[in-house]
Amino acid sequence: MLIYARFHGRGGQGVKTASRILGNAAHFEGYYTQDFPIYGAERRGAPVVAFTRISDEPTPIPERGYIFNPNLIILADESLLNDPIVNPISGLQNSGTLFINTSKPVDKIFINRDDVRIVVEDLIDLSLKYVGKPVLSTSLGAVAAKLTGIIRWVSLEEGVKEELLEIGIRGEMLEKNILLAKACFERVYPTPLPIPKLAEPRKIVKINWMPVDLTIPEIRNVGNTRVRKTGNWRIFKPILNPEKCTRCGICVIYCPEGVITMTDNGLEIDYDNCKGCLICFNECPVKAFNYIREVEAA
Amino acid sequence: MMRTKLISELKPRREITPTIAGAKMMTGNVAAAWAARLAEVDYIPAYPITPQTEIVETLSQWIALGEMNAKLTFLDSEHSMLTAAGTGSLTGARVFTATSSQGLLYGFEMLYNIAGWRAPIVLVNVSRAVAAPITLEPDHNDFLSTRDTGFILLQTETCQEVLDLILLAYRVSEDYRVLLPSIVNLDGFHLSFTREPVKLPEIEEVRSFLPRYNPPYPFRASKPSAKGVAVLRPPLYSFYKYQMHLSSLNAIKVFKEACDEFEAYFGRRYDVVEKYMVDDAEYVIVMMGSFTSIGKKAVKMMREEGLSIGLLKLRMVRPFPVQDVRRALEGKKAVAVIDQNISPGFGGTLYAEVSSALYNVEKKPKVILPVIGGIGGKTLSLDEFRYIVELMKKYQEGGEPEPILLFREDELREVESLLKIGVGG
Numbered sequence: 001m002l003i004y005a006r007f008h009g010r011g012g013q014g015v016k017t018a019s020r021i022l023g024n025a026a027h028f029e030g031y032y033t034q035d036f037p038i039y040g041a042e043r044r045g046a047p048v049v050a051f052t053r054i055s056d057e058p059t060p061i062p063e064r065g066y067i068f069n070p071n072l073i074i075l076a077d078e079s080l081l082n083d084p085i086v087n088p089i090s091g092l093q094n095s096g097t098l099f100i101n102t103s104k105p106v107d108k109i110f111i112n113r114d115d116v117r118i119v120v121e122d123l124i125d126l127s128l129k130y131v132g133k134p135v136l137s138t139s140l141g142a143v144a145a146k147l148t149g150i151i152r153w154v155s156l157e158e159g160v161k162e163e164l165l166e167i168g169i170r171g172e173m174l175e176k177n178i179l180l181a182k183a184c185f186e187r188v189y190p191t192p193l194p195i196p197k198l199a200e201p202r203k204i205v206k207i208n209w210m211p212v213d214l215t216i217p218e219i220r221n222v223g224n225t226r227v228r229k230t231g232n233w234r235i236f237k238p239i240l241n242p243e244k245c246t247r248c249g250i251c252v253i254y255c256p257e258g259v260i261t262m263t264d265n266g267l268e269i270d271y272d273n274c275k276g277c278l279i280c281f282n283e284c285p286v287k288a289f290n291y292i293r294e295v296e297a298a
Numbered sequence: 299m300m301r302t303k304l305i306s307e308l309k310p311r312r313e314i315t316p317t318i319a320g321a322k323m324m325t326g327n328v329a330a331a332w333a334a335r336l337a338e339v340d341y342i343p344a345y346p347i348t349p350q351t352e353i354v355e356t357l358s359q360w361i362a363l364g365e366m367n368a369k370l371t372f373l374d375s376e377h378s379m380l381t382a383a384g385t386g387s388l389t390g391a392r393v394f395t396a397t398s399s400q401g402l403l404y405g406f407e408m409l410y411n412i413a414g415w416r417a418p419i420v421l422v423n424v425s426r427a428v429a430a431p432i433t434l435e436p437d438h439n440d441f442l443s444t445r446d447t448g449f450i451l452l453q454t455e456t457c458q459e460v461l462d463l464i465l466l467a468y469r470v471s472e473d474y475r476v477l478l479p480s481i482v483n484l485d486g487f488h489l490s491f492t493r494e495p496v497k498l499p500e501i502e503e504v505r506s507f508l509p510r511y512n513p514p515y516p517f518r519a520s521k522p523s524a525k526g527v528a529v530l531r532p533p534l535y536s537f538y539k540y541q542m543h544l545s546s547l548n549a550i551k552v553f554k555e556a557c558d559e560f561e562a563y564f565g566r567r568y569d570v571v572e573k574y575m576v577d578d579a580e581y582v583i584v585m586m587g588s589f590t591s592i593g594k595k596a597v598k599m600m601r602e603e604g605l606s607i608g609l610l611k612l613r614m615v616r617p618f619p620v621q622d623v624r625r626a627l628e629g630k631k632a633v634a635v636i637d638q639n640i641s642p643g644f645g646g647t648l649y650a651e652v653s654s655a656l657y658n659v660e661k662k663p664k665v666i667l668p669v670i671g672g673i674g675g676k677t678l679s680l681d682e683f684r685y686i687v688e689l690m691k692k693y694q695e696g697g698e699p700e701p702i703l704l705f706r707e708d709e710l711r712e713v714e715s716l717l718k719i720g721v722g723g
Binding site for chain 1: 318321323325430431456458487488491492493494495588589591592594595598675677679680681682684685702703704705706707708710717719720721722
C-alpha cells in the first residue's frame with residue numbers, strides 16, 4: 001500500500017467528491033485504488049469522513065472500511081480540528097501530512113503532535129477567486145493529489161473532469177473548476193509520506209452479560225443536542241440591517257434552522273446555530289440582509 | 299538510526315497496472331445497475347431504501363436519458379414492489395429489483411411466493427443490519443433471513459464480483475433445470491458506496507452469454523393459465539416444495555457450467571466457493587462477503603510468519619455447496635467459521651451449516667470454531683484473526699468451543715464512553 005488518505009469535513013462541503021477525485025486521479029495514474037465515504041442519516045453540516053486507498057499491487061486492495069492509520073489527512077473545515085468526537089488527526093502516522101483548509105497561517109495552528117507535517121491553504125479564498133463559489137470538492141481533491149507525491153497533473157485533470165461530469169458540472173463551470181484544481185495543485189508541495197505501518201496490536205476482550213441499565217438501546221440522558229452548536233459550519237454570516245427590516249417575518253418562516261426569532265426589539269439571530277445557508281438573504285423582500293465571509297470559526 | 303523508507307523513493311511514475319486497464323472506478327451500487335443494464339432487463343419495480351437507493355436512482359437516470367430501454371415503476375412499498383417483480387416475471391419479462399434490510403423484511407412474504415411461482419427474478423440485497431437498534435451499517439442477518447425462501451443466494455466480495463454475479467444469477471435462475479429466483483448480496487457501505495476499478499463487459503458478449511429469457515409458459519391473453527394457485531391436498535404441497543428443493547440443488551451444477559462459459563467470455567473465474575491458500579493449509583477460516591478481503595490479507599500475513607492457514611470464501615449460500623465445502627475442509631486440523639450475523643440464543647447461521655456439512659465426513663476437522671464478527675458493520679482487524687488462530691490451536695488440545703464475539707479492548711472502551719453519554723453516570 002502506498003497511500004491511506006482520510007478526509008474530514010461536514011456534509012455538503014464536498015469531502016466525498018474530493019476523495020473520489022483523488023481516487024480517479026490515482027486510477028488514471030495506473031494504481032489500484034479504492035475510495036469511499038462514511039456518513040449517517042444525511043444532514044448538511046454533520047461531520048463526514050471519506051477515504052482513498054492507493055496501492056501499487058496488481059490485485060484488488062485487500063482492505064475495507066475506516067482508515068485508522070492514515071499517512072495523509074485532509075481536513076476541509078478547521079472548526080473540526082479540536083472536535084473531540086470527530087478527532088480528525090487520530091492515528092496520523094509519524095511523519096505523515098496533515099492538510100488544513102484555513103485562513104490562518106501555519107504557526108497559528110496548534111495540535112499536540114510535533115512529528116507530523118502541517119500544510120495550510122485558504123481553499124475557500126481560492127475557490128471564490130476561481131469559481132465564484134465556496135466549493136471545496138475540487139480544491140481538496142487537487143491538494144490531496146499533489147500531497148501524495150505520486151500523481152501528475154494530467155491524471156488529476158482527467159480525474160476532476162470525470163468526477164465533475166458525472167455529477168452534472170460541465171461547460172464554463174467545469175473549466176473554472178479545472179483552473180481551480182491547477183491553482184491548488186501548484187500551490188502545495190509534497191514531502192515524502194511514510195510507508196504505512198500496522199496498528200499496534202490490541203487485545204480481544206470477552207463481552208459478558210450486563211444488567212439492563214446499560215444494555216437496552218435507549219438514551220435516558222436526553223436534551224444534549226442543545227450543547228451541540230451547529231453554527232461552526234458557517235462560511236458566510238448573515239447580517240441584518242434593522243433600519244431596512246420591516247418585520248414581515250418571511251425570513252423567520254424560511255429559515256430551515258429556526259434560528260431567527262421575532263422579538264419586541266426586532267429580529268434576533270442565534271449565531272450559535274446559524275449554518276449560514278443565506279436563505280434569509282435570498283428571501284428578504286426588502287434586502288435587509290447582507291453577509292460577510294467568516295474567517296474565524298464561530 | 300535507521301531511516302524510515304519513504305514512498306517517493308520506492309515508486310516513481312509507473313505504467314498502468316494491466317489488471318485495471320480499461321476499468322472504470324464505480325461503486326458496488328453502480329456496478330449492480332450496470333449489470334441490470336447489460337442484462338437488458340425489461341422491468342424494474344423499485345422502492346428506495348439506504349444503502350440501496352443509488353442502484354434504482356442510477357437505472358432511473360439512464361432510462362430518463364434514453365440510454366437504457368426498460369420500464370421502471372416506483373411502487374408504494376417493498377411488498378408491492380416484490381409482488382410486481384414476481385408477477386412481471388411470470389409474463390416472461392426479465393425483472394430486476396433491489397432492496398435492503400427493513401425493506402427486504404417488509405416484502406418478506408412475497409419472497410416465498412416468487413420462488414414458489416418459479417419466477418426467475420434477480421433481486422439485489424444491499425446488506426444493512428436489521429433494527430433495533432437502528433443502523434445503516436452492514437451485516438448478513440437480512441440476507442440470511444431469506445435462507446429458506448427457495449431463492450438462489452449469492453454473496454459478493456468486490457464491486458467487480460457484484461456485476462459478474464448478477465449476470466451469472468440470471469443465467470442460473472432462468473435455466474429450466476433451476477427456474478428459481480436469485481438474491482445477489484452486497485455489503486452496504488463496504489461495497490455499495492465503495493468505488494473500485496470495474497471492467498464492463500461488451501454488450502454483444504453479454505447478449506451471447508445471456509440470451510433473452512425464454513419463459514416456459516409465458517402469461518398471454520391468448521393462452522390463459524392460472525398461476526399462484528392454492529393446493530388443498532397436502533401431498534401436492536409436499537411434492538411441489540420438494541421439487542423446488544431438487545431444482546435448487548441443480549443450481550450448483552448449472553452455476554459451475556455457467557462459470558466455465560463466463561470465464562471463456564470475460565476471462566474471470568468463479569466457483570461456488572473460493573479457496574484462498576486452502577489446499578496445503580492446516581487451519582482454515584470460513585467466511586463470506588466484503589470482509590473476506592480483510593481476511594485474505596490477514597491470512598497472507600500469517601502465512602508470511604510461517605503459519606499454515608487458508609481462507610474458504612462461500613460465494614453460494616443456497617443451494618449450500620456441501621460437496622465443495624467438504625472437499626475443501628476435510629483433513630484440516632481446525633476450521634473457524636466467522637458469522638457476520640447472529641441468531642440470538644444460538645450463535646451464527648453459517649456455523650451450523652458448515653458443521654452439518656462436515657459431520658459425516660470421515661476425515662473431519664477436530665475443531666470447528668464458532669465466531670461472530672463484524673455485525674452491525676464493526677470492522678475486523680489483524681488482531682482478531684490472530685485471536686481466532688490462537689483459539690483454534692487451543693481447542694485442538696481439548697474442550698468444547700462456544701460461540702465467541704470478536705471485540706477489541708479499544709472498542710469496549712469506546713462503547714463504555716458512549717454509554718456514559720447516553721445514559722449518564
